[in-house]
């Protein structure tokens with residue numbers, strides 16, 4: 342429930358009103374045309390043919406072309422309008438639909454299919470523009486990704502006023518599941534080689550495997566020393582101090598028992614080995630940078646599992 346003035350408004354009613362509004366933008370009235378940045382050109386055609394290993398001479402070899410001139414691969418249609426400047430103050434009807442779907446909670450998107458109809462061949466030097474509209478909006482469907490609605494955007498590709506191709510992109514806009522909906526963190530596989538490590542975690546120690554033969558430290562644990570081939574294994578307890586060697590922050594999709602955003606860290610410990618871990622809960626992912634001094638903490642993750650994590654050093 343959200344309060345609007347003195348009236349409590351049911352979120353479902355608000356969503357229904359937004360869907361009603363979205364439907365008012367459906368229909369074959371396209372928004373303003375956006376003009377492609379570059380005309381149809383041979384360098385882009387070369388890149389395309391090389392990437393797709395398309396050896397049709399009609400695209401690149403004027404001597405072998407039976408038309409007397411080169412044409413663009415039809416499948417490139419969309420590339421001619423990519424990055425075409427748009428006027429944010431003049432949204433197209435399909436953008437109006439998307440805004441209302443976002444506001445109604447369908448914030449995630451996945452493309453379902455994209456059909457093209459090619460009405461004529463494109464020649465070098467032609468400048469393509471595009472205008473779009475939303476064709477349909479489904480009722481809410483239960484999908485494997487979550488509850489969502491399908492919508493189709495129609496792309497009218499033009500050269501001047503002539504429609505040269507039509508694209509129909511169907512997408513699913515859906516409500517992303519929350520981390521709390523997707524269960525507990527995956528548990529580690531504990532075996533003979535790494536049991537000492539997980540026993541250490543229970544004791545509040547970060548243990549690094551040490552070769553019994555040559556003394557070299559290694560992580561992750563392994564049955565055999567890569568340097569001296571000894572199978573003797575011991576360990577040392579890490580100080581817990583290190584620096585961030587690399588990091589990545591994951592926003593989506595949700596992972597079981599993981600709070601989003603989630604920052605995975607590769608920490609170079611002061612003992613000289615690197616461990617994959619994560620940023621401690623409550624620390625700010627925006628603070629993380631390569632070389633940041635960090636310190637070890639142990640924290641419970643959803644499901645009650647105790648795991649090593651790191652936070653900026655105090």
Ligand SMILES: [Zn+2]
Nearest residue numbers: 552555566569
């Ligand atoms: Zn060794």
